[in-house]
Amino acid sequence: MRLNESTAVSTTKVLLVPYKRHHVPTYHSWMEDPAIQEATASEPLTLDEEYENQASWRASHDKLTFIVCQPLSSAPAHVSSIPAGGPDAPERMVGDVNLFLYPDEEDDDEAPDSTAASPRFCVGEVDIMIADPRHRGKGLGRAVVQAFLQYISRNLDGLMQEYAQDKDMPTPPRLRLLMAKINQGNAKSIALFKSLGFEQEGGVSYFGEVKLVLRALSTFAAELPEGYAELVYFRSSQAKDELN
Known part of the structure; x- marks a missing residue:
């Protein structure tokens, strides 16, 4: 999404940065495993x-x-912006985390007269990968x-607005669940x-997967991560085009 292209998320335990071109070689090496x-x-x-995918x-x-990186060495409270290619250098990358947004299939069941152009809800799927085995099992x-x-x-409002604009929806849908x-x-x-x-919904699928669902979306912000801050993520004037 464009929403986070200039935003990094920092806590005392992790740094999340937007997936950029200079991350691709390391990401590609992970995916060869x-x-x-x-x-x-x-x-x-x-x-x-892989570059095309990015x-x-x-x-x-x-x-x-977002690309998952090791946390900043400076306290997030004292930092307002970070340059691309520094805190997220290849040796600091450890994985990625994603949100996929889909139309809500329950919309049709609850409102048969609704149109595909103006659904009331969508759903989100969260996916996380800690690719570097040295950082697994440590919380x-x-x-x-x-x-x-x-x-x-x-x-959330920005997420829904970008999702709706791309699909020419007159009104942004609401996120029913994760x-x-x-x-x-x-x-x-x-x-x-x-x-x-998250709570398990149903049994094990044909593909051997368990589906976990979070419907009480108010619990998103129930526990503020220590040192949470949203930082400006920028390309320094000295950076090369490959950082785009």
């Missing part, structure tokens, strides 16, 4: 294809993406999801989302 391909149900891509995701109005995933949900909560689809064998991820208020 067969285990990550299996966990994310992804097909291997060439580096050129550009597509940035322009997409229904996909919000980073929880810190990432908390910061991400906080950002969604604070910027969901996460997790492999049934990934007990740690299931426990993580449940600890943040």
Whole structure:
């Protein structure tokens, strides 16, 4: 999405930055790992294809993406902006987190006379990957999801407006719920989302996934991550075009 193209999210435990071109080589190296391909149900891509994906995701109005990085060394309270290519250098990148927005299938059931051009609701799917194994099992995933949900909560109107404008909707829809689809064998991820208020809906799917849902959207901001701040993310005058 365009919404976060100049915004970074910082807490004492994690830094989230918009997915930019200079992140692609590291991201591509992660996605060459067969285990990550299996966990994310992804097909291997060439580096050129990965660059095309990055550009597509940035322009997409229904996909919000941040690259997960190690936290800033300076206290977020004393920082108002960060330059691209510094705090998010390749050695500081550890994963990504995404929100996918979809039409709400329940709209048709509840309001048969509604049109596809003006749905009342949409739903969001949250997806997180800690690609660097050195940073797994340390509570980073929880810190990432908390910061991400906080950002969604604070910027929900902008999210819905961008989603609606792209689809020529006269009125932005409301976000009915958030969901996460997790492999049934990934007990740690299931426990993580449940600890943040998500509840399992239904059984295990045909694809071996568990669907966890958060309907009480007011719980987004129930717990403010320590040091939470939204910072200006900019390209310095010395940066090369590859940072775009």
